[in-house]
Amino acid sequence: MPPSLRKCPWSPPASTSQWMFPPQKYNADYDLSARQGADTLAFMSLLEEKLLPVLIHTFWVDAKNYVEVTRKWYAEAMPFPLNFFLPGRMQRQYVERLQLLCGEHRPEEEEELEKELYQEARECLTLLSQRLGSQKFFFGDAPASLDAFVFSYLALLQQAKLPSGKLQAHLRGLHNLCAYCTHILSLYFPWEGAEVPPPRQTPANPETEEEPYRRRNQILSVLAGLAAMAGYALLSGIVSIHRAPPARAPRTRALGMAEEVEEE
Incomplete structure (x- = not known):
């Protein structure tokens, strides 16, 4: 182990890539004691076990939240035609992940499981609130890796x-956690909320260079989207093509010859 890392009072497992920091004291947990380092790992494990499944359920499984919030977010951020089917594929992946975290259950047990998950998540948030207390951050006046981890879970919620x-209603009832998230947002993300980052300056007359290619790009994007949708419809079986049997030759000539024979 390099000498610079030996100065750290506690050293996380070297096999975990997220703990590999350069030796210039860039480690957010450099000044933590061994006990505080153990608390960091314990709280991270607690959040992944108790809070993460409920967050997945809130944003990806709950029908109203998924349709009105989550799917709308991703559909607006994705280009056409990916916004039609990628959110649904992501939802299936998160549902499979939730099943791995909680195990598969019968349909009649899902309601009881949901109540249990939300109860454990509320207890986890209450424990975080008690651990934070009136401090600015979990280990004093300076942020550590635990603060970044907790903020990533709580800010979106x-x-x-x-x-x-x-679960959001329970979080908003814990005023110190709400103030904690608001403090980090105002400190490190000041453009979130009322303040907006300054817009980029555009050239005085950008149309002179982009106008000849704008119409072509629009046409190509529409054609590519139509081709992708048609291919997806054919591969998924929504649309199928059947070859019609060859049309029979008209029998007018045969009928005319039969009439001539009868006349003779």
Whole structure:
């Protein structure tokens, strides 16, 4: 182990890539004691076990939240035609991940499992609130890796406008956690909320260079989208092509010859 890393009072496992920091004291946990380092790993494990499944359920499984919030977010951010089918594929992946975290259950057990998951998530948030207390950060006045980890879980839950927010209501009742997220947002993300980052300066007359190619790019993007949709429809079986049997030759000539024979 390099001498610079030996100065750290506690050393996370070297096999975990996220803990590999350069030796210029860039480690956010450099000044933590061994006990604080153990608390960091314990709280991270607690959040992944108790809070992550409920966040997946809130944003990807709950029907109202998925349709009105999550799917809308991703559909607006993705280009056409990916915004038609990628959100649904992502939802299936998150549902499979939730099944791996909680195990597969019968349909009649899902409601009881949901109640249990939300109860454990509320207890986890309450424990975080008690651990934070009146401090600015979990280990004093300076942020550590635990603060970044907790903020990544709580900020989205606090800021999203969810039509079905059972866990969100509990979080908003823990005022020190809400103030904690608001403090980090104002400190490190000042453009979130009222303040907006300054717009990029554009050239005085950008149309002189982009106008000849704009119409071509629009036409190509429309053609590519139509081709992708047609290919997807054919591969998925929504549309199928059947070859019609060859049309029979008209029998007018045969009928005319038969009439001539009868006349003779």
